[in-house]
Amino acid sequence: MTNKNGLYIHVPFCKSKCIYCDFVSFAGCEGSFDQYTDALCQEIASYKQKCRDKIFDTVYMGGGTPSVLPTFLIRKIVDSAKNAFCFDKNAEWTIEVNPATVDLQKACDLFEMGFNRVSIGMQSADDNTLKFLGRPHDKNQFEQTIQLFKQAGFENVNADFILGLPGQTKNVVSDTAKYLANLGIKHVSAYSLIVEKGTPLAKMLKQGKITLPDDDFTVDLYDTFVSEVQKLGFERYEVSNFAKPSFRSKHNENCWKYQEYIGVGLNSQSFMFGKRFANVKNLQNYINKINQGKKPVSWSQKLSVDDQAFEFVMLGLRLCDGLDTKDFKNRFGVDFFEKYHHIIKRLQQQNLVERSGDFFKVKPEKFYILNSVITEFID
Amino acid sequence: MAKKLENIRNFCIIAHIDHGKSTLADRLIEVTGQVAKRDMEAQILDSMDLERERGITIKLTPVRMQFEHEGEVYTLNLIDTPGHVDFTYEVSRSLAACEGAVLVVDASQGIEAQTLANVYLAIENNLEILPVINKIDLPSARPDEIKQEIEDVIGLPADNAPLISAKEGKNIEDVLIDIVKNVPPPQGDETKPLKALIFDCSYDNYKGVIILTRIVDGEVKVGTKIKMFQTANTFDVTEVGVFAPSLRPVEKLSAGDVGYICASIKTVQDTKVGDTITDANNPCDEPLPGYKKILPMVYCGIYPADGSKYNDLKDSLEKLQLNDASLTYEPDVSVALGFGFRCGFLGLLHMEIIQERLEREFDLDLVTTAPTVSYNVYLTNGEMIEIDNPTKLPPMSNVSRIEEPIVNAFVYTPPEYVGAIMDLCQEKRGTFVDMEYIDPKRVKLHYEMPLNEIIYDFFDTLKSRTRGYASFDYEITGYRPSKLVKLDMLLNGELCDALSIIVHEEKAYARGRGIAEKLKEAIPRQQFEIPIQAAVGNKVITRETVKAMRKDVLAKCYGGDITRKKKLLEKQKEGKKRMRQVGSVQVPSEAFMSILKIDDK
Numbered sequence: 008m009t010n011k012n013g014l015y016i017h018v019p020f021c022k023s024k025c026i027y028c029d030f031v032s033f034a035g036c037e038g039s040f041d042q043y044t045d046a047l048c049q050e051i052a053s054y055k056q057k058c059r060d061k062i063f064d065t066v067y068m069g070g071g072t073p074s075v076l077p078t079f080l081i082r083k084i085v086d087s088a089k090n091a092f093c094f095d096k097n098a099e100w101t102i103e104v105n106p107a108t109v110d111l112q113k114a115c116d117l118f119e120m121g122f123n124r125v126s127i128g129m130q131s132a133d134d135n136t137l138k139f140l141g142r143p144h145d146k147n148q149f150e151q152t153i154q155l156f157k158q159a160g161f162e163n164v165n166a167d168f169i170l171g172l173p174g175q176t177k178n179v180v181s182d183t184a185k186y187l188a189n190l191g192i193k194h195v196s197a198y199s200l201i202v203e204k205g206t207p208l209a210k211m212l213k214q215g216k217i218t219l220p221d222d223d224f225t226v227d228l229y230d231t232f233v234s235e236v237q238k239l240g241f242e243r244y245e246v247s248n249f250a251k252p253s254f255r256s257k258h259n260e261n262c263w264k265y266q267e268y269i270g271v272g273l274n275s276q277s278f279m280f281g282k283r284f285a286n287v288k289n290l291q292n293y294i295n296k297i298n299q300g301k302k303p304v305s306w307s308q309k310l311s312v313d314d315q316a317f318e319f320v321m322l323g324l325r326l327c328d329g330l331d332t333k334d335f336k337n338r339f340g341v342d343f344f345e346k347y348h349h350i351i352k353r354l355q356q357q358n359l360v361e362r363s364g365d366f367f368k369v370k371p372e373k374f375y376i377l378n379s380v381i382t383e384f385i386d
Numbered sequence: 387m388a389k390k391l392e393n394i395r396n397f398c399i400i401a402h403i404d405h406g407k408s409t410l411a412d413r414l415i416e417v418t419g420q421v422a423k424r425d426m427e428a429q430i431l432d433s434m435d436l437e438r439e440r441g442i443t444i445k446l447t448p449v450r451m452q453f454e455h456e457g458e459v460y461t462l463n464l465i466d467t468p469g470h471v472d473f474t475y476e477v478s479r480s481l482a483a484c485e486g487a488v489l490v491v492d493a494s495q496g497i498e499a500q501t502l503a504n505v506y507l508a509i510e511n512n513l514e515i516l517p518v519i520n521k522i523d524l525p526s527a528r529p530d531e532i533k534q535e536i537e538d539v540i541g542l543p544a545d546n547a548p549l550i551s552a553k554e555g556k557n558i559e560d561v562l563i564d565i566v567k568n569v570p571p572p573q574g575d576e577t578k579p580l581k582a583l584i585f586d587c588s589y590d591n592y593k594g595v596i597i598l599t600r601i602v603d604g605e606v607k608v609g610t611k612i613k614m615f616q617t618a619n620t621f622d623v624t625e626v627g628v629f630a631p632s633l634r635p636v637e638k639l640s641a642g643d644v645g646y647i648c649a650s651i652k653t654v655q656d657t658k659v660g661d662t663i664t665d666a667n668n669p670c671d672e673p674l675p676g677y678k679k680i681l682p683m684v685y686c687g688i689y690p691a692d693g694s695k696y697n698d699l700k701d702s703l704e705k706l707q708l709n710d711a712s713l714t715y716e717p718d719v720s721v722a723l724g725f726g727f728r729c730g731f732l733g734l735l736h737m738e739i740i741q742e743r744l745e746r747e748f749d750l751d752l753v754t755t756a757p758t759v760s761y762n763v764y765l766t767n768g769e770m771i772e773i774d775n776p777t778k779l780p781p782m783s784n785v786s787r788i789e790e791p792i793v794n795a796f797v798y799t800p801p802e803y804v805g806a807i808m809d810l811c812q813e814k815r816g817t818f819v820d821m822e823y824i825d826p827k828r829v830k831l832h833y834e835m836p837l838n839e840i841i842y843d844f845f846d847t848l849k850s851r852t853r854g855y856a857s858f859d860y861e862i863t864g865y866r867p868s869k870l871v872k873l874d875m876l877l878n879g880e881l882c883d884a885l886s887i888i889v890h891e892e893k894a895y896a897r898g899r900g901i902a903e904k905l906k907e908a909i910p911r912q913q914f915e916i917p918i919q920a921a922v923g924n925k926v927i928t929r930e931t932v933k934a935m936r937k938d939v940l941a942k943c944y945g946g947d948i949t950r951k952k953k954l955l956e957k958q959k960e961g962k963k964r965m966r967q968v969g970s971v972q973v974p975s976e977a978f979m980s981i982l983k984i985d986d987k
Contacts, residue, residue: 015945198942226936247942262945276946283949308949321952325943357913376913378938378955385959 010062012279013261014092016047016084017272018073019290022108025130025141026211027169029203031274031288032071039290043273044080046297048087050271053302055091057280058269064095065258067103072128074104078116085120099124099257101165106144106152114159124163124256125156126196132183136172141207153190163254165194170232171225172200173217180228184235193254197232198247199225226375246325246377263322264331265315265338282309312339316346320384324377329368343367350383391642395569396463396600398480398513400505401490402498406520410490410552410561411449411464415631417558418451418462448598448644449631455566462565463644465585465600467504473732474861475678478507479585479660482676483600483644486514486569488561489536493519493527493549496535498857502798502824505540516564517544523551539825574641580604580612580665582639582647583674587657589708593625595651596633598644599663602674605640606665612649613666615673616658620666621649654711680712682730683791683862684737684757684841685774687718687884688744689726691751691964691975696725702748703727706740713740718775722884722968723753723978728775734841753966753975756887756982757841762789762865776886779872782923788888789865791837794819797848799856801829806851814839815890835860836868838888873898875905876919876926880969884978894922901981902930908977911935916971 019032020040033039066088073081081102101124102117109117117125127149131137134145149166156164166187170180187195200219202209211217220228233243241249245263248256262268267279273293276285284307287293296303310318316339323330332343344351344367351367354360359373359380369380401407451462465484467477481487487508491497497505508515517536519529529549536544548560586598606612610623625648627635639645651657659680662673690699703715714730731737737757744750760774764787773779795816797807801823808818808831816833824830840860848856873894875885885905889897898920905918909932916932943951965972 013945196942199937201941222937223933229937259944262948268945270945274946276949278945278948285949318948318952321955322943322948359913375937376935378958379913379935382955382959382962385956 010064010095011261011264011266012058012061012063013065013067013258013266013268014063014088015258015268015270015272015275016051016066016068016073016088017270017275018068018070018076019043019273020070020075021072022075022105022143023141026207027140027200027203029206030071033290036290039294040076040080042294043290044076044083046294046303047084047272049297050303051084051087051091054269054271058092061093061267062095063092063098065099065101065261066094067101067258068122069101069103069126071103072105072108073102074108074113078113081117082120089121099163101126101256101258103128104152104156105142106148109152109155111155111158114155114161118160123161124165125161126165126167126194127152127156129166129187130169131172132186133179136174139173140169150190153192157191163194164192165196165256166190166192168195168197168232170197170199170228171220173219175220175228177228177231180232181235184232184239188236188239188241193251194256195236195241195249196247197229197236197249199229229375242327244327246374260326263326264334265319265322281315282307284308315339317384320347321381324367324369324381327368327371327374329363329366331365332367333365347384354380354383391574392571393458394461394463394572394642395486395565396465396484396572396642396644397486397488397516397565397569398465398467398484398508399488399490400467400501400508400515401520402492402495402501405490405492405495405498405501406552407490410488410518410520410550410558411466413552413555413558414451414462414464414562415449416555417562418453447631448629450628450644453562453566455563460566462562465644473736474507475680476586476659477504478511478676479583481508481511481513482660482674483583483585484511484513485572486516486565488565489515489517489540489542490520490552491517491532491536493521493529493532494524496532497539498798502539514569515540515542516561516568517542517547518561518564519544519547519549520552522549523554523556535825539828572642574601575603576605576641578603578641579668579670580606580610580663581670581674582606582663584657584659584661584663586659587654587709587711589654590648593648595648595654595657595708597647597649597651597657597663599639599647601639601641601643601645603641603670604665605638606647606663607638611666612647612663613669614656614658615662615664616677617656617661619656621651621656623647623649654708658711680732682712682714682760682774683733683837684731684759686729686731686737686757687720687723687726687755687775688715688729688741689720689723689753689755689884691753693724695750698748699727699744699750699752702744702750703729705748706743710740712736720755720777720884722882722966722973723755724966726753730774734845751975753884753978754982755884755978758888759791759837759841761791761870761888763787764789773888776872776888777883779888782871787867788870790868790870792834792863792866793837793840793860794863795833795835795840795858795860797831797833797856797858798824799829799831799852800827803852803856804829804831807831807848807856810844810847810851811835814844834863836866836890837862838870838890871922873901874921875901876917876921877905877909877968877971877973878914878916879919880971882968882973885981891922894920895927898922899928902928904980905973905977906930906932908980909971909973912972914970 020036021032021034023034100122102122103126105128129149132146236249243249244255269279270277274286274288284304286303287305293303335343361370369377399407447466449464453460453462465480467480519532522529533544536542548557548564550557581603582599582601584597584599588596590596606626608623611620612623613620625635626639627633628645660677664670690696707713712732715727718726718728760772763771763773763785765784766786799807811833814835816835819834820832822830869891870888871891871894873887873889875882902918902920911932912935915934918930919926920928964975
């Protein structure tokens, strides 16, 4: 039995669409909630046989905004998951919520269903910025939501924060770090803003309506944030993730440590049975396929040993601890340092990497150019 | 088949670009029934894709046509001519194979400068010139004025010039009748020893070199042992034939004929354009006049963008040279670009054509270095060396002087652009010689100018400053001492040999700054700061800096992002692979190309 498997459940609905978002999520689709939930539950059930010898130790319900679903539908999904998969009794159950989508009753219900970690999309602690981003909430509502979840019994709370926004200064960033620590948040995911093609944000930029801080300044902001949250007792354990001791996100950590996961729901991706595969992107298509008893999979890729080894490196090096070379040897039967001897030597000469026991990692001060390091491992 | 000399007419067509030369040729072929209409592909003569796209002729394709007039069957040989200043010598050789030239003039635009140059060339070769006025179907056509213009400018009577529309096939027969009546039949004597002019050649995988020839005296057939005057090499003829328009073997070619000869010749180096062919067993006394050895005028380095493609590049150049004796190349090694070739060309267009053919026909990605001319470098020890590669220039302490090639440049323009052109020629170190009104609407400016300046962005600037109205022609006149220096580019303190150029002292700063700015844009940020310096000798004259890269990853990557992320990284890696290592600096191939076009301002 393998006991480090993840389950990702996608809920593609939001109250409104943010200007930077290119995820598969829809606003104003309340009419589809029931149908989608039914399809999702059927897809979950379809894994029962295939996964009967696997124990899942993490569940992550993301989106979209899963909390826009009414409690009874969330419960339906959770019940079908519990029926189909075997969960570790200490499993981490995360649900993503947006401020102002949950009341105390709902928070309590979620806790009672088994969720023990909540990830809240704050993105910014400034009301004007939230408005600009098209977020359907303000700072005050974010604080209220945190209080609700605490009252309901959630200790493990994450907040998402975007760096590199227009008008953001170093002061704003370090104030935000303090603000989050004061609220008792245990985990922060901090991303630099990525302008995705086709989003309203990309259009505004192209039309010259807004300007974004340049790369150099974004790095400065990031530096400021990292040093501030570290002072406040957060540990940086991955490129863009920070946690109080023992509050790392198990679900995501498993993914970086190359553990397998199943993704269910619209457009979700899976990594299991030696391949990667993904579900269709079109909502109606997804529902139709399931109703016709077909797999909703749109593509699937069998991974060669070399593919897998590269992915292992690509993901493992995102962790501050680096990649586990013992695990590498177990999986691929070759010694990591031997296999990549020349590459490692070159990287060492450039002072980019270091070895620490069984782990191989990018030096913390070179973390910004991680991609340059990783690309060396592509032949 | 008409064999009498009186029934042969050898002619060419002279026309300005897009005045309808190829269309007229197509019509003539069609009317004389050489090609079934359904097989007609527009512009049959221009067989290379590149030629069709650019509307210029690079390789010659003669066509033999049969035309019946007043009960007599005539053989008309149309000999095509290349249409660009780079190929003036080739034009003169194909003109030498003709007795007449059809001058196509656009009924609304009149005579253009480039046409004029070729008309004069034709007159020099004693050709009968037959003006034809084309595009009379256009509403803006003004045939009477154009007739007058032809008489005024060239001094040719144009009253009886056929008025045609090649596009609509109107009055094409008039042109054919005009040719029969007014182009003199070839002179020559079948009984004399063989004397034939090579006016072009091409290469065929099965037949070897195909010589395009005009027989002046005597005859040639399968089995004749032919001898080349210039190389003194002999070959046994395996096939002779005519162009109909594809190759059609005939029993023999004799005085007055235009056709082809195959003799199992392995390389075009043995068949020099302008050379004379004779019978090895019964040679003529003297070769035909006018042969010149073709020398390259412009040089550049050509390297494969992917270093492992060196042998592909070598094979491709070999194949191109089979068809193009004027292309020269020799292996060269650059510290920055690795193994490649130093290539010589007739001119800038020739260079562009070769580069484009390498990329298109042979599917190669190339990195080319800035074009340069050949300098005469006089050393302090009295020796003179020819330098066509900046990296080969000896240290200035060993150089007593450098001489650069000078050209007579003629710019033909409507009067309103004279000021702009004078400014440009001044900037390009030109010396004014003369200005002449050809007619009230056309001025001919004569400057003496270093070729070095012409190969650097002169033509494009001329076109843009005159909205395309000016045209331009040049001929090399000689060498002249000049204050030239070698401008080097340093990346992170390391000399990048592929970026060195030879420039006039006064231009060094502007060029150096321009190149440094371009490189700054083209070189991606790396893990350390990269100073880009331009230096003359040991003196740094300008500097730019590529700042160190600080960020290439701050984005998230979760379970749903992995495939996308992987693709992104693979793409980044592909970009890296196309980089060249200059010392510690990674330089993308595009960077070497980006400096080829720089605005001096």
